[in-house]
Amino acid sequence: MNHLSTFVLLAVGAFAAQDPAVPEPKQVTYAVIVNDNNSTKEEGDAAKKLVKSLFLKDLTRWPDGSLAKPYDREPNSPEHVAFLREVLAMSEAEVARHWLRAKNMNGTTPPREVDTDSMLQKHIARHDGAFGIVKLDAAKAPGVRILFEFRAPQ
Amino acid sequence: MHTSLVLSVATSLVTAAAMAQTPAPARQDPATQDPATQDPATLRQELRALTERVEELEEQAVKTSDQVGGRSLLQAYTAKSVDVGGHVSSLFTYMKGEDKNEAGHVVTLVELYLRARVDESWSLFATPGFYVFNGGLLDDPATPASGDPAFVPDNATEAGLFLSRAYAEYSTSDLLRLRGGVVGTPHGPANREYFIPARMIAQPNLHTRVFLANQLYPTMVRGVTAAGKVVLAGGKDRVEYDAYYGVQDVSPSDGLGGARLAYVFDDWGLSIAANYGRGTRQGFPPEPASSPTPAYTGNVAVLQSPFPSRVNLTRDYEFSGIDIDWRHGDFMNKTELYYSAEADVADKRAVTTEWNWFFQPAWVVSYRFDYFDAGADLDPLGTAVVLQGHATEHVLGLCYTPSESVRLRLDLHHLLLPNTDDTVDFVNLSWSVSF
Numbered sequence: 001m002n003h004l005s006t007f008v009l010l011a012v013g014a015f016a017a018q019d020p021a022v023p024e025p026k027q028v029t030y031a032v033i034v035n036d037n038n039s040t041k042e043e044g045d046a047a048k049k050l051v052k053s054l055f056l057k058d059l060t061r062w063p064d065g066s067l068a069k070p071y072d073r074e075p076n077s078p079e080h081v082a083f084l085r086e087v088l089a090m091s092e093a094e095v096a097r098h099w100l101r102a103k104n105m106n107g108t109t110p111p112r113e114v115d116t117d118s119m120l121q122k123h124i125a126r127h128d129g130a131f132g133i134v135k136l137d138a139a140k141a142p143g144v145r146i147l148f149e150f151r152a153p154q
Numbered sequence: 155m156h157t158s159l160v161l162s163v164a165t166s167l168v169t170a171a172a173m174a175q176t177p178a179p180a181r182q183d184p185a186t187q188d189p190a191t192q193d194p195a196t197l198r199q200e201l202r203a204l205t206e207r208v209e210e211l212e213e214q215a216v217k218t219s220d221q222v223g224g225r226s227l228l229q230a231y232t233a234k235s236v237d238v239g240g241h242v243s244s245l246f247t248y249m250k251g252e253d254k255n256e257a258g259h260v261v262t263l264v265e266l267y268l269r270a271r272v273d274e275s276w277s278l279f280a281t282p283g284f285y286v287f288n289g290g291l292l293d294d295p296a297t298p299a300s301g302d303p304a305f306v307p308d309n310a311t312e313a314g315l316f317l318s319r320a321y322a323e324y325s326t327s328d329l330l331r332l333r334g335g336v337v338g339t340p341h342g343p344a345n346r347e348y349f350i351p352a353r354m355i356a357q358p359n360l361h362t363r364v365f366l367a368n369q370l371y372p373t374m375v376r377g378v379t380a381a382g383k384v385v386l387a388g389g390k391d392r393v394e395y396d397a398y399y400g401v402q403d404v405s406p407s408d409g410l411g412g413a414r415l416a417y418v419f420d421d422w423g424l425s426i427a428a429n430y431g432r433g434t435r436q437g438f439p440p441e442p443a444s445s446p447t448p449a450y451t452g453n454v455a456v457l458q459s460p461f462p463s464r465v466n467l468t469r470d471y472e473f474s475g476i477d478i479d480w481r482h483g484d485f486m487n488k489t490e491l492y493y494s495a496e497a498d499v500a501d502k503r504a505v506t507t508e509w510n511w512f513f514q515p516a517w518v519v520s521y522r523f524d525y526f527d528a529g530a531d532l533d534p535l536g537t538a539v540v541l542q543g544h545a546t547e548h549v550l551g552l553c554y555t556p557s558e559s560v561r562l563r564l565d566l567h568h569l570l571l572p573n574t575d576d577t578v579d580f581v582n583l584s585w586s587v588s589f
Contacts, residue, residue: 042389049389049420059328059383067274093515094483096558103588104352106319107269107279109237122216 025153070111071132082152233270241588249303249580261287289456340396340414343488356584359506360526364463375400405436423481437468466532500530520551543572
């Protein structure tokens with residue numbers, strides 16, 4: 001009986017080992033950062049909606065009236081991919097179509113791309129209406145503050 | 155005592171001078187030194203110096219980047235930023251008539267986009283353009299019951315400069331944006347996306363087909379516009395308004411105006427708009443003007459339109475309409491319904507609906523149905539008012555976008571001509587390359 005139970009336990013263990021659970025993708029926290037002088041108080045979904053409209057240039061000004069100046073990241077960067085997925089909720093192709101349409105309606109251009117965290121934060125610190133995306137642990141530069149955070153798979 | 159003191163000082167000076175002439179041991183380059191053997195305090199100091207240097211360089215890079223722009227090197231006089239773009243678009247066709255078929259060039263145009271932001275409130279946008287065209291005639295307009303496709307010969311009068319947008323803009327809030335100059339009108343989703351590279355089907359719908367013409371509603375005016383957006387429902391929806399007043403190049407002394415009011419359901423990608431406008435359609439000047447029986451035979455349909463671009467009989471008009479723009483994932487729909495009451499003659503009406511499916515990121519298949527009743531007008535001899543009738547068209551299109559700057563299109567058109575059972579089938583091949 002004792003041997004039998006040991007055998008059963010071993011068999012169950014072996015079966016379990018052959019069916020490994022799918023590992024959860026690691027989540028990374030990102031931050032949308034704005035200039036320190038930005039007085040926007042929106043939070044949660046309202047902040048996401050506002051940032052989406054300003055990034056896509058459907059709106060051009062923050063609630064305090066300052067001219068929005070969005071910055072994008074390199075197309076294949078994790079920050080850009082996470083922002084598209086979690087904040088814009090659009091595919092790369094949809095975003096490309098949006099900019100083609102905007103350009104051909106009134107000459108609107110897409111946001112400028114900045115490739116490093118430190119450069120991006122320097123741009124944002126220089127312009128009151130500027131904003132962009134960094135990984136949370138990189139959001140440390142003077143002159144910028146976090147508007148909201150969001151999580152996305154790595 | 156005094157002598158010994160002098161000797162002692164002299165000895166010290168000589169010794170110091172000798173030591174000063176002795177070369178000091180050479181300082182080793184920190185980069186070639188083993189960090190393990192270096193003083194941690196020295197390393198920290200050097201690291202701090204390097205960090206400060208990188209900071210300075212990045213500051214400089216940011217300033218330079220701000221001044222020269224992000225996409226190409228450009229120097230502006232007083233503008234904060236300048237964007238330059240443009241496109242070249244060409245359209246060729248194969249048209250199948252009852253007795254003969256024709257293949258040829260319809261239009262090629264180049265437009266430059268110049269946009270400058272002067273300061274936080276002021277900007278300007280202008281699109282000087284140049285075109286050459288052989289506007290394809292679908293049928294003989296003077297004898298609508300017979301005839302075959304043809305092309306307008308290319309000559310100096312069919313090639314020229316045009317200015318479809320040239321305006322200054324003032325805005326301090328999304329609630330109000332003012333523009334003045336040559337401006338686009340807000341009617342119809344396809345007309346709002348005026349420039350050709352945005353289109354999935356190269357030829358516009360029947361009631362806006364003739365380039366820059368006012369066939370039912372104006373597509374551009376020389377005047378002013380006021381527009382704005384009001385965000386509602388916690389940022390989910392918004393109301394957009396546009397109003398304009400101005401004149402057109404064919405009737406520079408007749409004021410016309412209109413407005414559009416739209417509700418945008420942002421989560422659904424849906425906007426529904428009501429439109430209104432009024433003005434005067436200036437009649438085509440008959441040639442010769444002094445003729446006792448003036449003829450309007452020069453006012454012909456071109457650019458694959460079944461109707462002339464202008465009316466022969468001057469009249470006032472007042473139109474209203476609804477347009478719908480729906481974008482959801484890989485599907486897109488643009489629909490318009492318009493009705494124009496024409497003083498003293500039959501009214502105009504138009505329906506168009508276009509559906510696009512982006513079945514691959516680079517591929518779009520489209521279908522469009524157009525109906526346009528052009529109302530009534532003087533006949534080509536100017537002797538009687540006749541009904542112009544209605545035309546319908548089915549278009550099946552395939553558009554390939556190998557890069558975001560290039561669109562290649564192949565469109566199949568099946569057009570029922572007005573006042574007849576005649577149909578014309580044509581295949582359009584077009585491309586737009588933009589930057």
